[in-house]
Amino acid sequence: MSTFHNPVLLKELRSRMRGARAFVVLTAFLLVLAVFTLLLYAVARQRVGSDPLNAGRSIGKALFLGVAAVALVQVMIIVPAQAAGAIAGEKEHETYDLLLATVLPAWEIVLGKLLAALAYAVLLIVAVVPFMALAFLFGGVTATEVLIALLGLLATALLYGSVGIVWSVVSRRTITATVLTQATNVLMLLGIPFLIFPFGSLFLFGTPQLPTWFGFASYPFIYGTGWLLALHPFIALGGAEYVLSSGDTRWFVPMPGTLQAGHQIWIPTPWLAFVLMAVLASALLLTVATHLVRPVPRNRKLPSIK
């Protein structure tokens, strides 16, 4: 059965776009974005008043960054919320067992649910494009930057949606799944900088007296912290923008190796690392979710989150 004939996906798309909810969410999403864009424009215009030469570029850049950041935050809230209800909702409606009694394999159920949540995310992201395109009127932003920002939004939707799916599979109620999903996402957003900071400072301000194991561990250390950082949409996509703004459009960039003078390590550019990590982490999360798909125990005290 091909993805486009996935009954779960078709059902979800059909009923999700019906009724007021999808329309209201999309409208609210665009309203927030519009209000923010206007405010940003007003602020940016005032700030660049003294520098008319670069005014357009500065306003364009500010609008692009602002719209991208607000869209990112909204995608990070809306997509996991949709995904969290995907399977827990079936349990609440008492349709989950019916679904499991069909010949659909677990992976097809999980994939159908994820793709439906992502389809909605794509709708949101497409709706962002005109706002980002405003930046082109002022200049200061390249098409590459916009495309990478959109790709970053899509990767964020995939990663956060997959987190939502996992919690949705293990929870019995949508509200539990939603709380756990958002908690996980907040934990990732705050936890990653918290973990990286002490190591990062050690790395940056370290002295030559560092123990030798630290030097030996430099490759895993750099890649380890790098991959971890790449799971953080703001750090990774912010870093990507920083690199791209400097005109560096390479896919792999050199980084000085620790403790060994003149030694360089090649690492993927931040946006590439982020997309790779999002795809890998999602694949892992979805595999876990597929293995956890099983009928709801009835009236028994079995391990399952209520």
Place this chain on the structure above:
Amino acid sequence: MPPIIETRDLTKRYGTVVALDRLNLLIPAGAIYGFIGPNGAGKTTTMRILTGLLAATSGQALVAGHDVAREPMRVRRLVGWMPDSFGVYDNMKVWEYLDFFAASMGVPALRRKQLVTELLDLVDLSHKRDAYVMELSRGMQQRLSLARTMAHEPQLLILDEPASGLDPRARIELRELLKELRVMGKTILISSHILTELAEMCTHVGIIERGHLLVSGEVGEVLHALQPHKLVEIRVLARAEQALALLPGLPGVRAARRVAPLPDPVLDPARPADDDGPATLNVDYVGDGTGLSVVFKALAASGVPVVHFAEQSSDLEDMFMQVTQGLAQ
């Protein structure tokens, strides 16, 4: 022909609680098998094992010869399952509901369109094709649910308490529908804790309590096996006293008594209390039909004007009470 359902020492434990204890069930193809038992007896557990949703602790469950644990997908294609709850989706139309489940059972798109029409016709919901599932009445939802179980044209229907919560009219409609399905050659396993629901429609019956199958077989056989005592109702136009004197001496008759009240001498002083008019008698009888005909002949030969002589049919409720006696909590 192999039985469509066969369980061999099927056991299910939840921790220390034994939900099913070495259940040996045998259901022939084409039967309407009434699975009767109080709440918590193990009916739903058995049904969920048979649909592959629950793993047995030990023992084996076979559907049309296929092991449920080893060939779950094959078994799912053979079984249509209706749980005791009706799953509803928001924002879903009646035809979409059937189309979705048919697609999930692997029915090709080309066949589905016609299938949905046929199923809606069968359960008499064609006029609700474009209505939202949530807006249907309980009885209609139940019929739609039944149509869903047949979306992949299974041989066996497993229906868990399908009549619970239905009003009398919906219940009758459901019963008619089940009879129609039987004519179509489906085997139906239907559970209930309300005995009268099943009394009229089942060909076979099994009574389960606390995970034990107490009795199982054809309704007539089970009734016969459980009821050596038959109650025979006799109406006579006159000579009731003569009949009452004669009956205890006949083979197989354990007791005979007059049922219809005697005329009240106060209210109806014109007729004496021992008036030899029409009367109804109840006879406790042990034996078969031949013996019963001997009783009838003896009464007729002695000149008692018998106008009605009939064995009272006892229902599943009596049977259930008799079987579960002493086991009920």
